[in-house]
Amino acid sequence: MKQKEWGQPALAVSQGARQTVPKTSFSGSFAKFREMGLLVFIVLLCAGVQLRNPSFLTWENINDIATNTAILAILSVGMMLVIITRGIDLSIGATLALSGMIAAQTVQQMPSLHPAAALLLGIAVGIVCGWIVGFLVSKMDILPIIATLGMMNVFRGLTYETSGGKWVSAHQMPESFKALATGTFLGVNNLIVIAVLVYIAAYYFVNHTRTGRRVYAVGSNPESAAISGIKTDRILWLVYTLMGGLTGLAGVLWVSKFASAQGDTASGYELNVIAACVLGGVSIAGGSGKVSGIILGSVLLGILNNALPMINVSPFWQSWIQGMIIVVAVIINALVKRGIDRNNLMRRKI
Amino acid sequence: MKKMMTLGLTAVMAVSLLAGCGSNNNAGSGESGGANAAADASNGADAGGKKKFAIIFKNTGNPYGEKMMEGFKKAIEEKGDEAILKAPDQPTAEAQIQMIEELISQKVDSISIAGNDPDALQPALTKAMKAGIKVSSLDSAVNAQSRNTHVNQADPERIGRTLIQGVSEMIGGEGEIAILSATSQATNQNTWIEWMKKELEDPKYANVKLVKVAYGDDLRDKSVSETEALLKSYPNLKGIIAPTTVGIAAAGKVLTDKGLKDKVKLTGLGLPSEMAEYIESGVCPWMYLWNPIDVGYLAGFAAEGLVAGEITGATGEKFTAGSLGEKEIVADGDGTQIMLGDPFKFDAGNIAEWKEVY
Numbered sequence: 001m002k003q004k005e006w007g008q009p010a011l012a013v014s015q016g017a018r019q020t021v022p023k024t025s026f027s028g029s030f031a032k033f034r035e036m037g038l039l040v041f042i043v044l045l046c047a048g049v050q051l052r053n054p055s056f057l058t059w060e061n062i063n064d065i066a067t068n069t070a071i072l073a074i075l076s077v078g079m080m081l082v083i084i085t086r087g088i089d090l091s092i093g094a095t096l097a098l099s100g101m102i103a104a105q106t107v108q109q110m111p112s113l114h115p116a117a118a119l120l121l122g123i124a125v126g127i128v129c130g131w132i133v134g135f136l137v138s139k140m141d142i143l144p145i146i147a148t149l150g151m152m153n154v155f156r157g158l159t160y161e162t163s164g165g166k167w168v169s170a171h172q173m174p175e176s177f178k179a180l181a182t183g184t185f186l187g188v189n190n191l192i193v194i195a196v197l198v199y200i201a202a203y204y205f206v207n208h209t210r211t212g213r214r215v216y217a218v219g220s221n222p223e224s225a226a227i228s229g230i231k232t233d234r235i236l237w238l239v240y241t242l243m244g245g246l247t248g249l250a251g252v253l254w255v256s257k258f259a260s261a262q263g264d265t266a267s268g269y270e271l272n273v274i275a276a277c278v279l280g281g282v283s284i285a286g287g288s289g290k291v292s293g294i295i296l297g298s299v300l301l302g303i304l305n306n307a308l309p310m311i312n313v314s315p316f317w318q319s320w321i322q323g324m325i326i327v328v329a330v331i332i333n334a335l336v337k338r339g340i341d342r343n344n345l346m347r348r349k350i
Numbered sequence: 351m352k353k354m355m356t357l358g359l360t361a362v363m364a365v366s367l368l369a370g371c372g373s374n375n376n377a378g379s380g381e382s383g384g385a386n387a388a389a390d391a392s393n394g395a396d397a398g399g400k401k402k403f404a405i406i407f408k409n410t411g412n413p414y415g416e417k418m419m420e421g422f423k424k425a426i427e428e429k430g431d432e433a434i435l436k437a438p439d440q441p442t443a444e445a446q447i448q449m450i451e452e453l454i455s456q457k458v459d460s461i462s463i464a465g466n467d468p469d470a471l472q473p474a475l476t477k478a479m480k481a482g483i484k485v486s487s488l489d490s491a492v493n494a495q496s497r498n499t500h501v502n503q504a505d506p507e508r509i510g511r512t513l514i515q516g517v518s519e520m521i522g523g524e525g526e527i528a529i530l531s532a533t534s535q536a537t538n539q540n541t542w543i544e545w546m547k548k549e550l551e552d553p554k555y556a557n558v559k560l561v562k563v564a565y566g567d568d569l570r571d572k573s574v575s576e577t578e579a580l581l582k583s584y585p586n587l588k589g590i591i592a593p594t595t596v597g598i599a600a601a602g603k604v605l606t607d608k609g610l611k612d613k614v615k616l617t618g619l620g621l622p623s624e625m626a627e628y629i630e631s632g633v634c635p636w637m638y639l640w641n642p643i644d645v646g647y648l649a650g651f652a653a654e655g656l657v658a659g660e661i662t663g664a665t666g667e668k669f670t671a672g673s674l675g676e677k678e679i680v681a682d683g684d685g686t687q688i689m690l691g692d693p694f695k696f697d698a699g700n701i702a703e704w705k706e707v708y
Contacts, residue, residue, distance in 0.1 A: 167623065169627070172623075258570040258603060309564060309578075315564075315565045
């Protein structure tokens with residue numbers, strides 16, 4: 001069923017392409033509606049939670065949700081690119097831990113280091129990790145799921161090795177480093193600011209650059225992409241490296257936010273990121289996925305994480321409810337999208 | 351190109367294998383060197399009729415383990431015997447098995463071990479017991495068949511009751527409190543929470559109300575969300591008990607970031623190094639954990655008791671553990687154990703010293 005749904009990857013590309021043509025006013029507005037189902041679902045969910053706990057929709061809580069979701073949202077951008085190319089990256093939880101650990105140990109040794117330098121160091125570590133994964137996938141032709149599963153263990157092992165099994169704790173980190181995640185810019189938490197910047201860059205990259213469009217082309221049909229002159233292995237290498245860089249960034253932010261680096265940081269977190277992408281309408285079959293979609297996907301997961309503890313249900317039911325909400329959201333989104341796709345096709349015939 | 355790659359990869363694998371063997375060899379020779387030294391020392395000591403008590407910790411370079419071995423050594427030396435302190439380079443059962451074998455051939459009188467695996471050590475430890483060596487575990491238990499008894503960190507009842515007494519003192523004996531635990535299935539935490547609830551039944555806590563038990567699953571992000579939800583759902587909350595290391599640190603971070611230091615008090619069980627920041631800032635006035643020195647010290651006296659025949663490791667037996675006073679052996683599943691007793695209190699006065707330890 002899913003195949004049938006998203007089996008029109010070429011459509012996604014042509015839609016994207018059409019956005020640049022001036023006469024797209026209505027198709028452009030329809031493109032936005034594709035995520036309408038998810039948006040409506042989020043609004044209903046918020047209303048429901050608000051009825052049960054009036055402190056849900058307060059400014060403070062919304063701020064908390066946004067801050068807690070920022071890291072997930074940043075990772076979703078990279079994961080979306082990877083999934084669009086028909087790949088998957090299971091190594092990001094480990095990469096996140098490794099880059100966070102190295103950054104934390106560096107500031108522990110050099111407390112006077114500017115936090116921006118720690119941030120850059122984390123990104124660099126992430127890029128190296130992503131570059132290796134990208135090499136395995138693009139040059140060695142190893143299946144992404146296998147390559148990243150292997151590297152997941154390698155990176156996790158390296159994290160334990162560099163830390164010697166020890167944690168870097170709050171009192172070992174300088175205030176300036178912790179302020180990275182608690183500080184604000186124009187009244188908005190730094191994490192949110194960074195996530196917004198990442199999203200603006202990602203939006204521009206996937207919609208308005210040649211390389212960005214090639215990512216979609218490689219994902220929807222690798223063979224024809226190769227025939228039309230796109231160096232598919234370079235695109236693959238690039239998306240995994242980008243994923244690594246974003247993960248490195250997220251790793252430093254994570255450690256700064258929780259003021260603690262441990263070996264098992266973010267273990268299994270990659271599944272949350274993949275869930276956010278799939279919720280946001282990124283097709284596992286490759287070729288389609290939108291920035292607006294993954295924002296909504298991440299936000300929905302963020303709201304769930306915040307809301308479930310607040311509606312006061314037994315912890316035994318929490319996972320059940322979380323799973324059901326995700327399934328229902330995917331179904332509603334699929335139904336709405338199917339209707340809109342059909343409408344779009346009908347309009348094309350006329 | 352492909353061939354080159356294959357060649358290259360094969361070479362890398364071969365080198366890494368060699369490197370692995372190399373380091374193993376080094377470790378092996380290092381260990382046997384240590385064992386030889388110990389054996390020499392014991393040969394000298396044999397003349398004086400000293401008994402030999404060995405302790406094997408999980409791995410070297412672990413400050414928590416160093417403290418435990420320090421306590422063990424103190425107990426053995428108080429009795430005038432000789433302590434052999436050992437720990438493998440890597441926290442694996444294999445490395446510990448090798449050490450047990452060495453100790454058996456050295457004919458020590460007792461082995462106390464913090465097991466890296468509850469079951470994998472069984473063959474080696476039963477062999478030791480057959481050779482007449484008294485075996486006990488401490489800190490992390492080995493299974494009941496491979497030990498005479500086990501020395502447990504702290505008594506679950508004392509942990510639960512102490513935490514409630516602590517939080518009640520912090521909030522002045524009245525107000526709402528909440529518990530932030532690990533997973534809803536965690537055996538340790540659930541036992542402690544049971545004891546907390548029993549302690550709360552005491553009429554002196556009539557004004558202390560436990561509003562919720564939240565589960566942070568020992569994940570940073572989930573523990574943070576759960577703490578935030580507690581603060582919002584219960585605006586009058588005055589105290590949080592987090593009997594888990596990740597949970598208490600996450601709660602400390604949330605209370606710090608939200609500037610709730612004077613409004614909500616935090617206590618629980620945490621690692622001193624993780625909690626130093628929050629204890630020094632006053633977000634968490636004090637917290638508890640067991641004292642590794644005392645765990646080692648008690649294990650030392652338990653081993654002495656076993657060797658002297660004072661105890662056999664059966665339920666109901668009692669012995670005197672130096673400055674810790676009289677201890678009783680109690681049942682623990684199939685086997686038996688000895689409880690350390692009250693958890694150790696970490697506050698602003700002693701945290702500076704302990705944060706470097708573990």
